[in-house]
Amino acid sequence: METSRGELAEVVQQLRSVGTDLRHIEAKAAVGGLPKSLWPTISAFSNHGGGVVLLGLDESDGFLPAEGFDAIAIRDAVADAFRPRRAADGAGPITPRPLGTIDVDEVGGSPVVVIDVAELPPSQKPSFVTAQGKEGGTYERVGDGDRRMSTYGVFLLSTDGAQPHEDSTMVDGASIDDLDPGQVSRFIARVRRTRPRSVADLSHDADILHRHNVLAADRSTPTLAGLLALGRYPQQFYPQAIITFAVYPGRTKADVIGDVRMLDRRIIEGSIPVMVDDAVLAILENLKTRRISRGAGAVDEPEVPVDALREAVTNALTHRDYSAWALGEQVRVEMFPDRIEVSNPGGIWGGRRVVDLYDGSSRSRNQVLAALLTEVPLPGRDESVSENAGSGIPRMTGVLGRAGLPAPKFLPTVTSMTVVLDRHGLLNPDSSDWLRSIGADSLEPDLQRALVLVHRGNAVDDQILRAALVMDSEDAKHVLRRLVDDGWLAFPPRIGETYRSGRRLIAGELNARSLFEGFPVEVNEVQAASPLDERILNAVRERGELGINELARYTQSTPGALRPRLRVLVAQGALIATAPAQSKHRRYRIGDSTAL
Known part of the structure; x- marks a missing residue:
């Protein structure tokens, strides 16, 4: 069974190898009914990143199947919490209703309930345990556990969809005299040169500063953005607006x-x-x-x-x-x-x-400040503080x-x-030692560098890899596809997300860690699993164009399980769809870029 964190067998193997729950994977025995700790976990996963909950595995017994676990009763109880509710039904255990899938599969011949929780859209957050209320029942994931989110965190989640305006507020007690006159003069001179239309009808400096949101409507009190950008000493009013x-x-x-x-x-x-x-x-x-x-x-x-x-x-x-x-x-x-x-x-x-x-797009929490800094010069030169064009991070990635x-x-x-x-390059001695420990030291340099990025915790897709390794976009796709075909990486869990560790990389890292600790792991146990993506691609390679029902038969899966993976494979160019999504004649063939 495929989950958003990999094949079920791989997920269980990761838990058993590290001996504890993980940031995005949680197991609970759930013998005798739903544990109360389930709802904080679902709240935490819904608020950030999603995750997989496995019910029916006992952490205290090495994540073996829990005796006395009633999979059907537990599945139905969880499904009730996830179902849409009418006004007359009252709230469920989690508010708002969580998103995700609930299924039953087997681990070691025993049934487990697999809950694959998706992160909520920003407009629906925060997710909280209904009985505890928003302030006390909103959770976040910290390491392998769930922690009540701070009031500040709840505030940020609740307001994430609305544009903040703190940077345009007046600074109590401040006046125009708290602005640096030299910087103000340089700013006005630059604006007259670079944005003449914005000041064409203005002759007074205070009017120019007001139009560019340096001063509030009274034309004498600085805004927060104006004080931060052009102030003599903003810390008089905001002592912690510093860098340590x-x-x-x-x-x-x-x-x-x-x-x-x-x-x-x-x-x-x-x-x-x-x-x-x-x-x-x-x-x-x-x-x-x-x-x-x-x-x-x-x-x-x-x-x-x-x-x-x-x-x-x-x-x-x-x-x-x-x-x-x-x-x-x-x-x-x-x-x-x-x-x-x-x-x-x-x-x-x-x-x-x-x-x-x-991706090069620009979106600012502090829109007034961000716009202002594009015209505020750095000390001693005409170069402005920033561009506010979404180019900063791509440029940073490129120069690195x-x-x-x-x-x-x-x-x-x-x-x-x-x-x-x-501070060190990708293929330094430590990285070379790690590549050797997982058996990847014979790969081509670009493939090695991509694996090291993943190992260091970087999100990786073709655009990130293109910028990070300074290569053509098609070459970046080629590198990722090679790593997927060889089992080092896996396609993204969902459209728009990044690549994941593949079963070969998981096995290599688990083996390297276990050997270091003196407890070798059976790598074949992880490698024996055949991820659904791999089965889909192999079926299409061997038999040519296939429809979804044929794929279900050849991959020993179901159309419902196949559809999300097919969407990802088409989005990544691994498969080509022959007809629109709604067409009954839609079939799938291998994308040209997979023939490496």
């Missing part, structure tokens, strides 16, 4: 080398243009440089490109949450021997996913790729966003 900068000697904050807990620590403050420059300078002072040949000469370049550093810091300051809930938090820039992390309060705004960040570094990794939670910039 720290350099750690080890790979975690807890590592202490001798008596040294931090190698460098600074508070970076001022307006956003000043903080961007100061933060980048602080990072560069703690980075190594390398000598690069350029024509007849050579230049020193930092191990992480300056453009990538500036973009990461600018994004954090521009797109952080400036609501009252978050004004007590600061942006953090933290350096470790292997990476740089830039974190800000507020997750991805507007219902976007990590994969959407690479040209420097031999992986794409930036984005780690969002409901209440925060962290971007990770690696």
Whole structure:
């Protein structure tokens, strides 16, 4: 059986190998009825990322089938919670109604109930346990457990679909005298040159500043955006609107080398243009440089490109949450021997996913601030702070790729966003050791680099891979298809999502981990599973064009199980559909790009 987290046999093997539940996989014995802990898990999965719940497996017994489990009764009880409700029915155990599928399959000859929970659309969040109410019953996934979400997190989920306006509010107690006159003059001069239509009918500076939302309607009080972008010292009004900068000697904050807990620590403050420059300078002072040949000469370049550093810091300051809930938090820039992390309060705004960040579109939580920073010059030069054109992350990915570094990794939670910039190339000694441990050291370099990206936690699809490895889009698709055909990766669980670890990669990593720990795992147990995608493609390769009923017969599946996988395979170009989705004559044949 195929789940959003892989074939059921693979999912169970992962649980047994690590000996605990995972971030997106949970197992419960459910003997004697539905456990109360089921609803917090479904709430957490519905709020972020989705996940799979397996009922009928006992974690305390090594995830073996639970004795006395009544699969049919449990399935029917879960289905009742997922069904649509009329007004007269009253609310179910989870509000709003969760989305997903419920099925019964077998593990080791015993039945289990498989609940595949989908993440809710932004407009329907938060998902909460009805009996506990929204404030006390909204959950998030932390590691392998469910935790009540903070009030701030519930607020963000509840307002994610609406455009925030905090950046356009007046700053109590501030006046036009709190703006930096030099920066204001440079800003107005730039606007007159780059956007003359916006100021053609205005002669007074205060009117220009009001039109560009630097000043509020009274033309004397700065807006939050205006103060942050052009203020003398915004921290007088917002003490935590700063950057804390720290350099750690080890790979975690807890590592202490001798008596040294931090190698460098600074508070970076001022307006956003000043903080961007100061933060980048602080990072560069703690980075190594390398000598690069350029024509007849050579230049020193930092191990992480300056453009990538500036973009990461600018994004954090521009797109952080400036609501009252978050004004007590600061942006953090933290350096470790292997990476740089830039974190800000507020997750991805507007219902976007990590994969959407690479598509070049522009969507701003703080629309006034983002627009303003496109015309605010950086200190000492005419270059503006940002472009606000959606080009920042693709450009960051590109300069990192040209420097031999992986794409930036984005780690969002409901209440925060962290971007990770690696300081070392993809095929460094540690990566080579890992590739050797899973048996992938003989693959071509581009295939190895793609696997290392996945291993490091990066979301990967053809567009991300194209930018990260600086290659043609068709070459990126070719690399991914090769890895899928060889079992290293698997097609995305749903249209628009990224590729997953394949059964060969799962088996290799489990085996490498088990050997390291002294407990070898039977890799064949994982490799024996034949994912539904593979069975579909093999059936079409062997028999030519097939309809969905023929595919159901040859793959030992059902049309209902096949349809979501067929949509993904068509979207990825692995299959070509011969007729519209509604046509009874629709058949499927192998896409040209699969003939590698």
